[in-house]
Amino acid sequence: MSNTRTIDGVAKDAVPGPRDAKNGARPQGAGGKGDDEGKVLNVFSHGFLILWSVMIVLPLIWLLLGSFKTDTEIGSSAWSWPSNWNFDAFGRAWEKGIGDYFANTLIVLVFSIPLTMLLGAMAAYVLARYEFPGNRFFYYFFVAGAMFPVYLGLVPLYFLIDMLGMLNTYQGLILVYVAYSLPFTVFFMHAFFRTLPTAIHEAAVIDGASHTRIFFQVMVPMAKPGLLSVGIFNVLGQWNQYILPMTLMQQQSGFDKDRSVLTQGLVLLNQQQGYEGDLPVIFAGMTIAMLPVIVVYLSFQRQVQSGLTAGTLK
Amino acid sequence: MQQGKYRFVTGFLIVPVVLYAVFMIWPYMQTFGYSFTNWQGQSQEMSFVGLDNYTALFSDSVFLKALWHNILLLFFLPVATILLALFFAYMVNVGGRGGAGGIRGVAGSGFYKILFFVPHVLSIAILAVLWRAIYRGDVAGLINGVFIKLGLSDPAHPIEWLNEPDLVLWCVAFVLLWWGVGFYLVLFSAAMQSVPKEIYEAALLDGASRTQSFFRVTLPLLWDTVQTAWVYLAILAMDCFALISVMTPGNSYGGGPDHNSEVMATYLMRNFLSFGKSGYACAMGVVILGLTLILSLVTLRISRRERIEY
Numbered sequence: 001m002s003n004t005r006t007i008d009g010v011a012k013d014a015v016p017g018p019r020d021a022k023n024g025a026r027p028q029g030a031g032g033k034g035d036d037e038g039k040v041l042n043v044f045s046h047g048f049l050i051l052w053s054v055m056i057v058l059p060l061i062w063l064l065l066g067s068f069k070t071d072t073e074i075g076s077s078a079w080s081w082p083s084n085w086n087f088d089a090f091g092r093a094w095e096k097g098i099g100d101y102f103a104n105t106l107i108v109l110v111f112s113i114p115l116t117m118l119l120g121a122m123a124a125y126v127l128a129r130y131e132f133p134g135n136r137f138f139y140y141f142f143v144a145g146a147m148f149p150v151y152l153g154l155v156p157l158y159f160l161i162d163m164l165g166m167l168n169t170y171q172g173l174i175l176v177y178v179a180y181s182l183p184f185t186v187f188f189m190h191a192f193f194r195t196l197p198t199a200i201h202e203a204a205v206i207d208g209a210s211h212t213r214i215f216f217q218v219m220v221p222m223a224k225p226g227l228l229s230v231g232i233f234n235v236l237g238q239w240n241q242y243i244l245p246m247t248l249m250q251q252q253s254g255f256d257k258d259r260s261v262l263t264q265g266l267v268l269l270n271q272q273q274g275y276e277g278d279l280p281v282i283f284a285g286m287t288i289a290m291l292p293v294i295v296v297y298l299s300f301q302r303q304v305q306s307g308l309t310a311g312t313l314k
Numbered sequence: 315m316q317q318g319k320y321r322f323v324t325g326f327l328i329v330p331v332v333l334y335a336v337f338m339i340w341p342y343m344q345t346f347g348y349s350f351t352n353w354q355g356q357s358q359e360m361s362f363v364g365l366d367n368y369t370a371l372f373s374d375s376v377f378l379k380a381l382w383h384n385i386l387l388l389f390f391l392p393v394a395t396i397l398l399a400l401f402f403a404y405m406v407n408v409g410g411r412g413g414a415g416g417i418r419g420v421a422g423s424g425f426y427k428i429l430f431f432v433p434h435v436l437s438i439a440i441l442a443v444l445w446r447a448i449y450r451g452d453v454a455g456l457i458n459g460v461f462i463k464l465g466l467s468d469p470a471h472p473i474e475w476l477n478e479p480d481l482v483l484w485c486v487a488f489v490l491l492w493w494g495v496g497f498y499l500v501l502f503s504a505a506m507q508s509v510p511k512e513i514y515e516a517a518l519l520d521g522a523s524r525t526q527s528f529f530r531v532t533l534p535l536l537w538d539t540v541q542t543a544w545v546y547l548a549i550l551a552m553d554c555f556a557l558i559s560v561m562t563p564g565n566s567y568g569g570g571p572d573h574n575s576e577v578m579a580t581y582l583m584r585n586f587l588s589f590g591k592s593g594y595a596c597a598m599g600v601v602i603l604g605l606t607l608i609l610s611l612v613t614l615r616i617s618r619r620e621r622i623e624y
Contacts, residue, residue, distance in 0.1 A: 045401075045405040048401070048402070048405075049402065049405060049406075049422075049426055052402070052430065052495070053426065053429055053430075055492065056429055056430065056432055056433060056492070056496075057429070058456070059444060059445075059448055059456060060432070062448075062456050063444055063447075066447070074454055075452075075454050076453070076454065077453055077454065077459065078453065078454055078455060078456050078458065078459020078460070078462075079459050079463070119329055119330040119333065120330065122326040122327075122329075122330060123326065123327055123330040123331070125326065126322075126323050126326040126327055127327075130319065130322075130323050132319070132320065132323050138327065138331065141331075141334075141339075142330075142334065145334065145338050145339065147610075148342055148603060149549060149552055149553065149599075149602050149603055149606055150553075151553075151555075151578075151579055151582055151598075151599045151602050152342050152345050152599040152600070152602065152603045153338065153341035153342040153344075153345055153599070154341075154582075154586070154595075154599065155341075155345060155348065155355075155586050155592050155595050155596050155599065156340075156341035156342075156344035156345055156348060156596070157337065157341040158586075159355065159592075160336075160337070160340070160341055175333065175337055176337050178333060178337075179333050179334050179336070179337035179338045180337075180338060182330060182333070182334045182338075183334075183338075186330075210318070211318060211319070211322040212322065212325075215326075236435055239437070240435075240436070240437030240438065240439070240440075241437075242437060242438050242439045242555075242556045243555055243556065247587075263437045263438075263439035263440070264439070266439055266440065266443055267439050267442070267443060267560050270443045270446070270560070282443065282447070283447070286440055286443055286444055289437070289439075289440055290436060290440055293435050293436060293437070294432070294435070296435075297431075297432065297435040298428075301428055301431075304431075304435065305427075305431060305500050308434065308497065308500075309497070309500055309501045309504060
């Protein structure tokens, strides 16, 4: 905070001429006013930054503590402290289906993520590096998809998946996830492939490598940083998806296995346990659903931020 | 090499294009067609009803209420999020002064950037369940807990946040603000960092205060990014399905009390999955698209300024 004073002081000493002229123009003593303004702003801004930090951390800590509380402790006061630190609620949440929902999400992602990355990279590569009639058309065809609200296609999508007999199946959701992830993946990888040097490509051609071979053995390894960023983006996006599984993964006619994904299952658990009065289970379920993304985020924090913001920056 | 090119291009494009066209573009296009029918779903029986669905929509008081709520959110959500995010981004990037360079962020700026972004990686379903607990109408809710601690509300009659007709929509909007600010902080930070430091230093040497350099230097240079942010936040404000359907009271897909937090997405889903009015729901999908497009175009037009090159 005192830094402001120093820099103003230095400025005043070093360049007396213009500074004085400035003071002359502002008779009420601009130097002193600037200092005060700096201080007030500093306190003010730090205050706000700290306040917002508390507003982010407090709910998350409260949530974590809630998974260790008893039902009465949660119900009686927001500030009660957990009396015993055991993992019962986590076990109960797991038995109530969180484990299955977790597994369902993983099964879907194990297929949808590699497929998204492969198809997205293939399309982006061809569009970025090859001249052919319709190139621009296909590029905009893909990128336009990101502009439409998902609700526009939801009703026909449901009946399409129904018609294909893929409601409440993994393969249905996987195909839809891949299709919905393509616009951003193609957009991002297109930009990335364009930045790669052409000389290497030419060298590979002279060495007699086929187009396919150049892609898999030269281009994909070179595009690793881009693939990582967009991959994390897709993992988070598909892991957190709610509206698509809500519509497409409804349990069918009783005897079908429940294939709800984690986000859906969490909301389901919230409804059921709300009635049954087992609140710690909800908190534990949320903690279980939250931990993987927080861990992914903290380990790849830079890539997550650049991946997510690249979708907005054009 | 040339003769193999087209075969290669086709081979690489065909699967992605077909998949994307079938599961994304085709349903989008079908919606327009279905919106002119009285389709009930399941069976393929339907008849063409022209613009009936659209005229019905605009005399449906629940839909109009939902539309109004979306419009309110369309305006307030971007304003609040952008202002707060710009303020934080400015503090984190150029707010601190002193040191040799003169231009840097406040202390701990890297930490703030990481922390503020955390809500954005949480799924909207987690947000909804979490904030439903935070807003609880009894003493167990986190907000009521804080308010009682601060003496702002009476422990015997805590505020029933999500049951108050006048509060419920703003409670949901706040969650979106909480979720979005960190993201736009990072976005604006990236934009601010691409502005050469000399520009700020020049302003500093000319005796500009921080407020002045923000409004005269930073904001004009960031205008493009702010505009993009506005469009994205507007698209977000058209959604809100998960938050409303999980957090607010109501029979199916929330929207209560008494439709006071109804948005178009929840009403669409109720008509589609609970009432089986698929054609009607499709018409709502088209209205959502229309509003989004109008808003993006208006934003881009109003905020068009001369581009500043640097």
